[in-house]
Amino acid sequence: MGIDVIDEAFVQAPEHRPKLTITEAEGIPLIDLSGGLTDDELVREIGKACKQWGFFQVVNHGVPAEKRRRIEAAAREFFALLSEEKKKVRRNEVRVLGYYDTEHTKNVRDWKEVFDFSVEDPVLVPRNDGDGVQKWFNQWPDKPADLREACEEYVKEVQKLCEKLMGLIALSLGLPANRFNGFFIDQTSFVRLNHYPPCPIPHLALGVGRHKDAGALTVLAQDDVGGLEVKRKTDGEWIRVKPTPNAFIINVGDIIQVWSNERYESVEHRVMVNSERERFSIPFFLNPAHYTMVKPLEELTDEQNPAKYRAYNWGKFFTTRKGSNFRKLNVENIQIHHFRVSE
């Protein structure tokens, strides 16, 4: 990434630049998943966190620390390689998984480089021309040699955590614990390894610009550097999520917002960078099958509370997003509010 010459593409509009004073979030709930709460209490805690914040952290989550350390170490090794080496697994318009360093969020370039891989390999998604399906394959680099294994082992563990969390979220909405399971049979979930290098203009750029996650749920591992900020629902203030060793940060994505007919909302977040320390993070994006028509669940709507969204096809939404993040466009990319029924 250019150090001497700053590309204009990274510069955020003045109203979106990070504040230099940091508000730390003591408020984001920290939930102990096996800490002696009764099932009912746990469900209530989760429901409250989803409603008030859309974000929470979990500890005692069952993902072995050793598996997490292994993927974190492999990610570090991968990003430390020379650019030419990383670019051997670079994504392009056809092979959309792999390495890239030119992602744009809301048409401003992010100060980061990433490596994406999907949980199912290959993963089925709609073809770009809208006719039939296509397969996306992962691209694994030669180095580090154990990256693939580290990723595949980690994913198995995080999937178990996702199932547990989706069960608790379902119960918190008054639904059977397995209500969401069917949507994920042919999941399009993927994992992203994020690397945010030190940035000479941390007051002008962002590691990831403000956005909401499009999928159902995100399970994020962040390191001890910090930088993730969440927009507090009560007053719109940007709040820093304090790194907690071995915890995962969980956030509700757009799909849960739609399924729950806005009982829970997907919350805006962004990543600040700094001029001294590089930062690493690993989000797991839990996404349903491509053929899922996302719409408010019938059990959660009635005459008094009619569906706030028209159904949309997840696969089309997902592939449109992936294509548009690739480069700077002059239009807003696809968003769930495009499917919102006006009141």
Ligand SMILES: O=C(O)CCC(=O)C(=O)O
């Ligand atoms: O790096 C982080 O803490 C969050 C990254 C993020 O929000 C994303 O990749 O969607």
Ligand SMILES: [Fe+2]
């Ligand atoms: Fe995100």
